[in-house]
Amino acid sequence: MSTTFQIDTSTSRANPTPAPMKRLTVPRIRARKKDGVTEEPLVMLTAYTARQAQLLDAHCDLLLVGDSLGQVIYGLPSTIPVTMEMMANHAAAVVRGSYHSVVVVDMPFGSYEQSPEQAFENAATLLKASGAAAVKLEGGEAMAETVAFLNSRGIPVMGHVGLTPQAVNVLGGYMARGRSDTEADKIVGDAKALDEAGAFAIVIEGVVEPIAIEATKAVTAPTIGIGASAQCDGQVLVTEDMLGMFERVPRFVKKYGDIATVISDTAAQYAGEVRDRSFPGEEQTYQPKK
Template identity: 45%
Template sequence: MSVAKNEYKRITVKTLIDMKNKGEKISMLTAYDYTMAKIVDGAGVDVLLVGDSASNVMAGHETTLPITLDQMIYHASSVVRGVERGLVVVDLPFGSYQSDPKEALRSAIRIMKESGAHAVKLEGGKEIKESIKRILNAGVPVMGHLGLTPQSIYKFGTYTVRAKEEEEAKKLKEDALMLEKAGCFAVVLEKIPAKLAKEVAESLTIPVIGIGAGNGVDGQVVVVHDMIGMTHEFHPRFLRRYMNLYEDMTTAISQYVDDVKAVDFPNENEQY
């Protein structure tokens, strides 16, 4: 069933809050390069996340930890050049904000100045409160991220669902409220029970974007390469594949190889 979409010439942090107030769901996808960003933005996605998942998707690392601030700025700059409508949010990478609020501010300013992005995203709750406040005080919009926080994977030891136990769920709700009070414009909740995510979304005035957090939140985000099926090893319950590009591309490239070997490409119409 098709759903009417409101037309926004440019998405801002205020637009997202207005969307929540009107009950309009927010669409968010990752993007790491100019070509993909142009497609994603042109299709009407509201928020483009230059995620540190580029460490996995683009560089082949096992975790998000190895990606550097310079590399995030490179990816963000490429995305910004391809976007006309969407809000571009960039992950601060591991090690660029956790221990020192001054370092967090320097990292955020570099991203904003050197890439032209519109906001940054940080993982964590009260333990990074001072870093968030320092960035916000400089006028940089901040999106929070709670639940499964991939930069802390070695602390958790697993990518399993978070906040299933009462104590962790209580802390998550407290952290979400703290992020709102600190001034964050939105919060991502990753891989937590749908009931808990809905409670958090209903308790906050800022948008809550879910990934593996059910449909009771204000919007959804997934990794674009997973959604269009360019990756094929990853099969979480929350992922819906809208295409199978891995198979389609493999077939096309194999055909290209066969055509070259058979001297069928280029043919007479494909040469000068």
């Protein structure tokens, strides 16, 4: 991110001015995997707001506007209640806040499963409303026809196999997948089906490592792991998990910071200064002109 700033006169806030740079494209992401190898792994993080996108953008290849915002932003018990309006609004904010990364937006539960035609209508709505470059949908072989339908009509699709949070009610929880031979074969088969259907990348979530590696080797599209393997072609985490915003996170999360403590301590300092009337001080108030 550039170290120069521009003042937003409507809010008096200083926003970082983007350094001149062409935004990455879906074909460039897809081309990072050559002859089955991705020399430089793809970096993806979730983003839900414009400011968050500004801070993450320079470090990522992709920003995912995940339906995990249902839990992270809205305090919902799962991703199931997330709506199209939520996804479109947050994706638009992330697009406005970024200039480098490919922005991918999750299609919420119920917006694509009925038919390829339903998926196209809703995917087109999301992309037009937000300016995002691609959509992500969950499901393997069952969604291959839909992926091909969207791809052939100009909508890039990122697939998602393994632990699929929108199917939590069917799966019975958020356990790791691929422990049985049958389930392992299905995960690899699902990845192949999405690859053949034209998915430009495939998220592999919550899968035992040997199966994640097998799936990665079995497809030409880059795989992006989350709770999978460092041998995937890239990685993604929920940013708030990675920053330490929550006390409990999935075991596959590495906490790179402790932002929750910073926020809590800062709020405590502010509260103390308000209560002892040391804030606001002279520097924060308007005094009569002398």
